[in-house]
Amino acid sequence: GESVGLHLPTLSVQEGDNSIINCAYSNSASDYFIWYKQESGKGPQFIIDIRSNMDKRQGQRVTVLLNKTVKHLSLQIAATQPGDSAVYFCAEKPHGSSNTGKLIFGQGTTLQVKP
Amino acid sequence: DTGVSQNPRHKITKRGQNVTFRCDPISEHNRLYWYRQTLGQGPEFLTYFQNEAQLEKSRLLSDRFSAERPKGSFSTLEIQRTEQGDSAMYLCASQGGAYEQYFGPGTRLTVT
Numbered sequence: 001g002e003s004v005g006l007h008l009p010t011l012s013v014q015e016g017d018n019s020i021i022n023c024a025y026s027n028s029a030s031d032y033f034i035w036y037k038q039e040s041g042k043g044p045q046f047i048i049d050i051r052s053n054m055d056k057r058q059g060q061r062v063t064v065l066l067n068k069t070v071k072h073l074s075l076q077i078a079a080t081q082p083g084d085s086a087v088y089f090c091a092e093k094p095h096g097s098s099n100t101g102k103l104i105f106g107q108g109t110t111l112q113v114k115p
Numbered sequence: 116d117t118g119v120s121q122n123p124r125h126k127i128t129k130r131g132q133n134v135t136f137r138c139d140p141i142s143e144h145n146r147l148y149w150y151r152q153t154l155g156q157g158p159e160f161l162t163y164f165q166n167e168a169q170l171e172k173s174r175l176l177s178d179r180f181s182a183e184r185p186k187g188s189f190s191t192l193e194i195q196r197t198e199q200g201d202s203a204m205y206l207c208a209s210q211g212g213a214y215e216q217y218f219g220p221g222t223r224l225t226v227t
Contacts (some may be wrong), residue, residue: 105157
């Protein structure tokens with residue numbers, strides 16, 4: 001399953017399939033990007049991050065792709081499991097001398113995994 | 116538990132009352148952030164501390180909001196004269212030497 005366009009509020013996938021969650025970021029000068037998973041009633045949980053000098057980074061079952069030309073970030077989850085059901089947020093860290101490391105979050109995509 | 120902790124987890128208050136939330140960051144993390152999250156939205160930055168110094172405040176942080184980190188360890192966020200629009204999840208995150216921020220479970224505030 002894949003979310004298309006700039007943002008899709010909900011993505012529904014079958015257990016075992018791969019998921020792709022997309023995100024468009026706003027600031028071409030951002031130098032760091034991060035994906036968080038948030039389950040209901042909990043704080044965001046770090047999944048994976050990538051710096052702007054890279055275009056791909058892999059973790060355990062997750063891959064983040066960065067396309068700076070079109071300001072696009074994606075999170076790929078392999079062999080999606082019911083425990084992956086959550087809201088996923090991308091966030092960017094603007095670069096600049098006054099920057100303090102604050103993150104700017106996107107609106108989030110809800111991933112629903114069907115057993 | 117060595118993660119970020121926040122207290123209380125839930126707070127219900129009447130409009131006009133003052134509330135205070137506490138955040139205990141990961142030990143030795145010198146950077147601490149407060150964010151606010153409303154239903155269906157991503158977290159929004161409120162303020163940032165490096166050690167005990169408050170170095171940035173968002174325009175979202177009105178005069179009714181104040182945050183402190185007196186000894187560079189735990190932090191408090193106080194809201195005076197609460198309004199219904201203050202109802203939200205208040206999240207704290209801490210950061211060490213790398214870039215990633217680790218979030219606490221949040222304090223859910225409901226103003227009636």
